[in-house]
Amino acid sequence: MLTRRHLLQKSAISGITLLAFENCLASQLIPAAPEGLGHSFEFLTPYDRGILSKLTPVILAEALPKSTEESGQAIKEVIVGWDNAVSGLPTLTQKEIRKLFSVLDSNFIFSLTPRLLTGVPEAWNDPSEIEDFLYSWYISDPESLITGNELRIGYMGLVELTMAVWYGNPRSWDFCGYAGPPDLL
Amino acid sequence: MNNLNEIIHDFVAEGFQRGWKHIDASQIAADQTLEADVVIAGSGAGGGNAAEILAQAGLNVIIVEEGPLQTSRDFHMKEDEAYSKLYQESASRYTKDRGIKIFQGRMVGGGTGINWTTSFRTPASTLNFWTKEMGVKGFSEDEMRPWFEWVEKRYNIRSWIVAPNANNNALEKGCAKQGISWGKIRRNVMGCLNLGYCGTGCPVNAKQSTLVTTIPGALKGGATLISKARAETFELKNDKIEVMTCRSMTPLGNAPAKHSINIKARHYVLAAGGIGSPAILMRSENKILNPYGLVGKRTFLHPVNVSGAIMPYPVNGEYGAPQTSYSNHYIETRLDNKKSGFSLECPPLQPMLVATNLEGHGKVHAEIMRQRPFLQVLIALQRDGFHPESIGGSVYLKTDGTPGLDYKVSGYVWKGIRDAFLVMAEIQFAAGAKAVSPVHRDATLYYSLNKVKKAIETLPMEILKARLFSAHVMGGCSMGEDTTKSVVNSKGRHHEVENLSVFDGSVFPTSIAANPMESIFATTAKFATELAKNLVS
Structure with missing residues (x-):
């Protein structure tokens, strides 16, 4: 007869198995991290970087340079900028961002949080799928009974940090018509 | 060009080279115990301002600041640099439900180092409300006028006659x-070049922040500045504070490091702002500091x-x-x-x-x-704060003891x-x-x-639909004469603990209904002058 204890044990074991399976799967579906411009990453894992490399062009759209070479370089700089920016945040905020990436990094097919709820793309190679996902977080109801305000806050975090990093970078200034700080001398 | 060179001459950095006393707590190698007549937690409009008045009265003053010491030569008008170094939580502090983003300075100079120099006297309607409704004494327009005049002179607050952008x-x-x-x-500027970069730290020392005015004034009077140290708690004995405990911060400044700095003083002044000051009282977990649970309540933001x-x-x-x-x-x-x-x-x-x-x-x-x-x-x-429905927010402590603000609009x-x-x-x-x-x-x-x-x-x-912001945190240790309805009296002195004062925007019983810098200057100039008299005699 199955006791409550057995059940708990069993679910704990299957949880661990699933997690391992999930990570194994994730490693196949998550895009490879672009090289890091010689930066030694303190916060972002290769998974995080792979995902950011796909999210950044969707978030910044036309604000990124047109040529593939330049936009590739820009995306790498955004990722390095992300790592620097997060490293300077309070520890508790860093933990929240880690939680956010754990939602983005894992593949949710077998996860306890159904992918249906979060809308995180299964793979990250289709920009229109990424846009749909981002948009669903953008318009998510901050008072949702199931996800609360988490998706909306997650959206704001992803977008705000990406914008901060890119528009703090002089490479973006041409696009937004900014001549930079005045020359004092 | 000679003139320009003169303007950007970094006299604050030079003052430290000449021997103004400064400890960068992120660099200390051992725990420290220090003593002073007065220790002030915070170096912004309240703390910096009070420090000069107290130091020039002959008192031995220590100023403790969580943020870094940066001077004009470090201000490059670059947003990415400035927001991460000079603002609380890299300029991404939010209220608990993420409804309001809060911009607060965190540097030697506090908010005055990165604000936009806007200077207003406290509106008469606000002063009258405090007097009539909030039990505050000594804050009539007539009583405050000399203090406004005094701080306008000290911080060169004047009409700005240049054409607007x-x-x-x-x-x-x-x-x-x-x-x-x-x-x-x-505006509180002198020799302003109309650059537009007040928010990233004035690169030409034109903005008359406490960093270039009253903190140097205090240091010339023998005060000691400790930067990158977070004031954590008060320890009390027989209802008097015996020591203020501080913690060194990491060089990056985003997390506490390992050294403690204990400061013993005759008198303790909180000037860490509307979120920081209540947090120090709350962390101290002593009933006498907060007998009616009012600390950290009625915090206003000018949403x-x-x-x-x-x-x-x-x-x-x-x-x-x-x-x-x-x-x-x-x-x-x-x-x-x-x-x-x-x-x-x-x-x-x-x-x-x-x-x-x-x-x-x-x-x-x-x-x-x-x-x-x-x-x-x-x-x-x-x-906010003038209507019965507008009760403001409350400060709370997160799991690591750092403060947050729960504010419902x-x-x-x-x-x-x-x-x-x-x-x-x-x-x-x-x-x-x-x-x-x-x-x-x-x-x-x-x-x-x-x-x-x-x-x-x-x-x-x-919230999270209409985007809201705040650059003005006020209240949380409100002043008044009724000891059951306020935290400090109308002189900024704690009702219960004799050797404790609060000298910053957290004493305001409502929002100011104007940018609060000059209100903080005038209020704390009045408080500090009175305290100096008491401590010297």
């Missing part, structure tokens, strides 16, 4: 066309909503003094509190500030950024926010805007007043 000019023009009263803002407009001409709001024109029309016509009053001002428009505070992403966001040089922006600051203030969206759109169209966009999740660019009006009528006034 196009961003502020649009506010003036739009208000004039709408028949709404407006005025010119006084700000934002309206962006595309003008037919370049605005380039990144350049020129950022905030020089205002309208108090909707403060003055709403003093009966039937509707929430608000003042109107402009922000600077450097790209990072614009990009991070706009709604949305992708194409839409990029298109607005492409038109950024044509962007004109108005902000509305709500006068009242229905009353939300109505004021909706009104402000409309008023701002009207002013912007009157000033010639091609299109206006309320900064709200569900809004877009509207090309006529009618369209934006219609939209504003139905936009949900809810």
